[in-house]
Amino acid sequence: MKPSVRGQRLIAAFLFGCLAFDYPILALFNHEGTVYGIPMLFVYIFGVWLLLIVVMAIIIEMPD
Amino acid sequence: MLQTTVVVLASFAYLGLLFAIAFYGDKRAESGRSLIANPYIYSLSLAVYCTTWTFYGSVGRAASTGIGFLPIYLGPTLMVALWWFVMRKIIRISKANRITSIADFIASRYGKSQLLGGLVTIIAVIGVVPYIALQLKAVSSSFTLLVQYPSVVAEKASSVPVLGDTTLAIAIMLAAFTIFFGARQLDVTERHEGMVAAIAFESVVKLLAFIAVGIFVTYGLYDGFSDLFSHARQLPDFNALITLGSGMSYGAWASLTCLSMLSIMLLPRQFQIAVVENVNEAHLRKATWLFPLYLLAINVFVLPIAVGGMIHFPDGSVDADTFVLTLPMAHQQQALALFAFIGGLSAATGMVIVETIALSTMVCNDLVMPLLLRIRRLRLAEQNDLSFWLLSIRRAAIVFVMLLGYAYFRLAGEAYALVSIGLISFAAVAQFAPILLGGIFWKEGTRAGAIAGLLAGFLVWSYTLLLPSFAKSGWLAIGFLENGLWDIALLKPQELFGLTGLDEISHCMFWSMLFNVGLYIGISLVGRQSAAEHSQATLFVDVFKNTVDAPGSRFWRGSASLPELFALAQRFLGPSRAERAFAAYARKRGLKSHQELKPDAALVSQVEMLLAGAIGAASARVVVSSVVKEEPLDLQEVMSIVEESSQAIAYGRKLEQKSRELETATANLTAANERLKELDRLKDDFISTVTHELRTPLTSIRAFSEILRDNPALDIAERSRFLGIVVKESERLTRLINQVLDAAKIESGNAEWKSERVDLAELIEEAILATAQVFTDKNLRVSADLPASTPSITADRDRLMQVLLNLLSNAGKFCQPDTGVVEVSLKVELNTICVGVRDNGLGIAIEDQTVIFEKFRQGGDTLTDKPQGTGLGLSICRQILSHFEGKLWVESVPGHGAAFFFSLPLAAGEPGKSSPVGE
The missing domain is CATH 1.10.287.130 (Signal transduction histidine kinase, dimerisation/phosphotransfer (DHp) domain)
Structure with a gap:
């Protein structure tokens, strides 16, 4: 993978994170519902957070 | 179990362990087997970001704003995705220019400005020393709480005398640690391997301690997350905790995310760990996902611990900041409580150590040294060995910063100014963002613009965040906060110019960034850069394009002497270090010893860089220019050099x-x-x-x-x-x-060529014999001068015969009857064999000597003279000879005969063009 492509993918991951962690997407999950008894927003934020880390790991660890 | 002596012993045993690890790390580094040269240690050491403010404070924040504690960790996660562009560049620049701190970085970018370096240092000290105080306070209050076991209600700790204060003892130990592992010797790279190893260890301890408490609360006290949260529903404001909007607005959420994105790079300790202590740029790759993973891991149990604490202490008698300690204590988990305390201690000490090293480097290199060098009475620049001075100043700066933190902690105590310092501190260092990020991506930023922007941002920050926090602590009259300065409502610090509706951090960030960025860009665009600024700007922005070994050397013009430069390096680095550095540089240049070095631009910039590692770029510039008679370049010249950059x-x-x-x-x-x-x-x-x-x-x-x-x-x-x-x-x-x-x-090319061994002498004799009739008819004399033996050549015998016959009959044709003489000669030269046919006939006119070899061209006037031949003979001869890579030429003086020569290469094995056989 070319360095510039890696950089662009990381920027895309960054933009995805900005979008997912901010209004208005965040507002979609900002209610009192639960998933298996755990608050919705808590699950959403930690889920997206983990997803973002996995995506970044894949982008970064992909061989050149 | 939790008697004072046990807790004290455990604390000091833990600090002792840190000493041991750091010592081992330094030993390994000296023997060349670095303990920290791997991305895992690098990622762990980055977690120095998580202080007691995280360890104890996150739970406290979660208890009041619920999910609102998260932006402080989501911001860094987002930012590391951009580190591929930003941090990689900062690290590359810092390594190329021997940058030792963030103040050094900014000063260096804007023409090695001492003023800017000093300004950054002052802002960092004002913004960060209270943060150090906060760590000491956390250690102190957690200690006080723990030794009161089994009571979980904290008493006022301010009654403890200074001398009997465990916190002071810890601060002194930390100062000793910092001096021992941060300023034991002058290191030109300013890297501290042992310290980094210890910090990575601390990161492991605090993570394990926090997760242990989290698991205890979630799975020990309750039956997992869902059970915990279902119990939490009885809390009166539970819904506010698990949603955004009431506790914290979306705007505040976003502004906190942005603020922490900047802090993760700009806090002096983060810059120290991520940039200065970085061993290898490639470690950044793994850190890009390992560091966010650490942040995620240390935050998973924050909300569970917070709601667990709120359920167990519903009356609010226990401070939410202490839940990490008080929950195990309330359930008689003494060992876990002690582990949690050690975890908090590790969070505090890690931050204090790295921050103190970073600040002391800045105070020494960008504040004290420039000032001392300016005081001519001290004659510092003329001292023989300044390395002792430098180390002393560095150590004094460490003690000074540590004592400043302790003093602030003693003075501020429970004051609002101390409790809220976390975000205030973030906002202070965020003021570095425009000039730092602008500095590495935008060449046009000027020194004047940077100073104006930074100063304006700092002043607005002080007015809208720092002074109000003093006022809320009761140190200033609260009136200016409620009524504005001089009772002017528009100047209310937290509703500046009538702006309302924002929380205090967002409010401060908006106004400070407006003035900071506005002045930086505005003044940069209006003003002009000096030559030094321009050259530094190019070095920084184009760091990936610039592959020149010695940056800056192209922009220097002047004269220096080797002994002077060497003496200068000795003064600041000490004789042995200077000797080693010079010898290494000479080796790199392929010289035997440093005595052979030439005091050229590259060496001057090398010395400057060596010194920059010890005393900072701005000071290094000043001391080097004291021995270098530098002729300043004007902007035009620098521009032209820049335009001719290596890439171009x-x-x-x-x-x-x-x-x-x-x-x-x-x-x-x-x-x-x-x-x-x-x-x-x-x-x-x-x-x-x-x-x-x-x-x-x-x-x-x-x-x-x-x-x-x-x-x-x-x-x-x-x-x-x-x-x-x-x-x-x-x-x-x-x-x-x-x-x-x-x-x-x-x-x-359709002719048939044979390739055979030919004896030229024999061939000549044969040819003379064959043309004997012509010569006897005209009564001509023929003589042949042939050596006894000649090497044979490879050629086509018949074709060569054709050439010889042609030349002989030509000679016969143009000789006067009876008096004519034709001489044939054969000579063997180095690589060729040369045959000549000389006659004493009419000769050939000079202008004809080249045309006779062309087709149908003959010597003499073809219109009047009777043609003597077809006009093709010589042309064919020349082609035959050139086929065998030979030559044919004529030497003639008109009236005195003509001599035709041809030569053939001796070594010729095969003719140049192979003939199609059997055609």
Whole structure:
């Protein structure tokens, strides 16, 4: 993978994170519902957070 | 179990362990087997971001704002995705320029400005020392709480005398640690391997401690997350905790995310760990996902611990900041409580150590040294060995910063100013963002713009965040907060110019960034850069393009002497270190010792860089210029140098090469075209000449045949004379046609060539014998001068014979009868064998000496003289010889005969063109 492509993918991951962690997407999950008894927003934020880390790991660890 | 002595012993045992680890790390580094040279240690050491503010404070924040504690960790996660662009560049620049701190970085970028370096240092000290105080306070209050076991309600801790204060003892130990592992010796790279190893260890301890408490609360006290949260529903404001909007607005959420994105790079301790202590740029890759993973792991249990604490202490008697300790204590988990305390201690000590190293480096290099160097009375620049001075100042700065933190902690106590310092501190260092990020991506930023922007941002921050926090602590009259400065409502610190509706952090960030960025860009665009600023800007922004080994060397013009430079390095680095550094540099240059070094621009910049590692870029600039008689470059010159940067030169060279290739190709094409035109003309000439030459014999044959036909009465003698002419002319015609065919064959490459060993001497004798008739007819003398033995050559025997016969018969043709002499010679030269045929006939006019080798061209006037041959002989000879890579030429003085020579290469194994065999 070319360095510039890696950089662009990381920027895309960054933009995805900005979008997912901010209004208005965040507002979609900002209610009192639960998933298996755990608050919705808590699950959403930690889920997206983990997803973002996995995506970044894949982008970064992909061989050149 | 949790008696004071046990807790004290555990604390100091833990600190002792840190000493041991750091010591081991330094030992390993000295023996060249670095403990920290791997991405895992690097990622762990980055977690120095998580202080007691995270360890204890996150739970406290979660108890009041619920999910609102998260932006502080989501911001860094987002930012590391951009580190590929930002941090990689900062690290590359810092390594290339021996940057030792964030103040050094900014000062260096803007023309090595001491003013800017000092300003950054002051802002960092004001913004961060209270943060150090907060760590000490956390250690102090957690200690006080723990030793009160089994009571979980904290008493006022301020009654403890200074001398009996465990916190002071810990602060002193930390100062000792920092001096021992941060300023034991002057290191030109300013890296502290042992310290980093200890910090990575601390990161592991605090993570394990926090997760242990989290698991205890979630799975020990409750039956997992869902059970915990279902119990939490009974809390009165539970819904506010698990949603955004009531506790914290979306705007505040976003602004906190942005703020922490900046802090993760700009906090002095983060810069120290991520940039200065970075061993290898490649470690950044793994850290890009390992560090966010650490943040995620340490935050998973924050909300569970917070709601667990709120359920267990519903009356609010226990401070939410202490839940990590008090929850295990309330359930008689003494060992876990002690572990949690050690975890908090590790979070505090890690932050204090790295922050103190970073701040002391800045205070020493960018504040104290420049000032001392300016005081001429001290004659510091003339001292023989300044390395002792430097170390002393560095150590004093460490003690100073640590004591400042302790003093602030003692003075501020429970004050609002201390409790809220976390975010205030973030906002302070965020003021570095425009000039730092602008500095590495935007070349036009000027020193004046940077100073103005930073100063404005700092002043707005002080007015809208710092002073109000003092006022809320009761240190300032609260009136200016409620009514504005001089009772002007528009100047209310937290509703500046009437702006309402924002929380205090967002409010401060908006106004400070407006003035900071606005002035930075505005003044940069209005003003002009000096030459030094421009060269630094180019070095920083184009760091990935610039592959020159010694940056800055191109922008320097002046004179220096080697002893002076060496003495300078000795003064600041100490004799042995200077010696080693110079020797290493000389080796890199391929020289035996540093005595052979030339005091050129590259060496001067190398010395400056060495010193920059010890005393900062701005100070290094000043001391180096004291021994270097520098001739300043004007902007125009620097511009022209910059324009010729290595990249441009490389591109230019490529372009030049291409255009040269193009020119050559064009020239070749033109030549080929000319040749084609020439060949076309030759073909026309050939045809007209051939027809002309054929017509001459034909005309005479026809004329004599007609005479014979029309005059049957001719006598027999006349008749046979005429028939003789017809036969002779027919023979000439046949010969001519044969030669035309031969020439055409050779030229088209269809001739048959044999390749055999030929003895030239023998061949010459044979040829003379064959032409003997011609010479006897005209009574000519022929002599041959042949060496006894000649090496044989590889050629076509018949063709060479043809050449010899042609040359001999030509010689015979042009010699006067009776007096003519023809001499044949054979000489063996180095690589060639050369044959000459000399006559004493008419000779050849100079202008004809080249044309006789062309087809149908003969010497003399062809219109008046009777043609003596076909005009093809010499042309064919030349082609035969060139086939065997030989040459044919003539030497002649008109009136004194002519000499034809041909040479053939001796080594010629095979002829140049292989003949199609069996055609």
